[in-house]
Amino acid sequence: MSNHQSEADPAIIALLLEKTNPHIAENLTYVAGxxxxxxxxxxxxxxxRNLICVYSKNHMLDVPELVEMKRKANTRSLKEMALLLRGGSRIVWIAPSGGRDRPEPHTGECGQRRLAEHSGPPGHIYPMAILCYDIMPPPAQVEKEIGERRVISFHGTGLSPAPEFSFSEISAACGSPEEAKEEYTGALYNSVTEQYKVLKSTIHGKRGLEASIPSVSLSQLWN
Incomplete structure (x- = not known):
């Protein structure tokens, strides 16, 4: 479960992993708009890249006559992801917010936990933060038309995965299923936010590896 900065995210993830774990980048499946x-x-x-494409909720109603087609396509994509997870030994990158990061903070419901729980093989969910916004930032506003105007630049970038989050452990400490869902979603969001702040301090604050904290330890493995 990750934030989403731009369409360059898969390439950035691959570049950051190619020195130590190239097989992960090669076999990752991305859920993309x-x-x-x-x-x-x-x-x-x-x-x-290995892609499972979905139609974003931000653009679902752009063309009314295509709404039903888009919904059916999203259902097929959901089934395809379920089949992948049932096969086991798969890593799927998902941005629960449903869109790219923009200056205003936003969150999204975390409905992918159910897929992992019912996949057959054990499912594991890890929060992850990526910082590469300044390489290819999206327009400030959501645009309906294809062909956004973009500015591409050279900038530092970082990737930070966190330990696995267990829904069963959080659920055991809560009084109701709804409370457990809220706690779990909040915990995932807070983890990604914490990691992102560390990456921001590392790159934008120019603190380098000194920005590490006990729960987020950074390294630069290619040095």
Whole structure:
């Protein structure tokens, strides 16, 4: 479960892992919006990646006559992801917020836990933060038309995965299923936020590895 900065995220993740864990990047499956295969600027970042495409809720109603088609396509994508998880030994990257990070903070419901629980093989959910916003920031506002105007630049980047989160452990400490869902979603969000703040201090604050804290230990493995 990760935040989502731009269409360059899969390429950034692959670059940051290629020194120590290239097999992870090669076998990762990304849940991505349909624009990654339709927008001419986004397409190159998607080539060679394992993708499960979904239609974003932000654009679901753009063309009313296509709403039903989009919903059916999303249902097929959900079934495809369930099949992947049932096969075991898969890593799936999901951005629960449903869109790219923008200046205003936002959160999203975390409904993917149910897929992991009913996949057959044991499912594991890890919060992860990525910082690469300044490389290719999205427009300030959500745009309906394909062909967003973008600025691409050179900038530092970072990736921070956290230990696994267990829903059963959180649920055992809560009084009701609804409370457990809220606690679990909040815990995942807080973990990603904490990691992102450390990455921001490392890169934007120019603190380097000194920005590490007990729960987020950073390294630069290619040095």
């Amino acid at each position: 349909d624009r990654v295969v339709t927008d001419p600027l986004c397409k190159p970042f998607s080539m060679g």
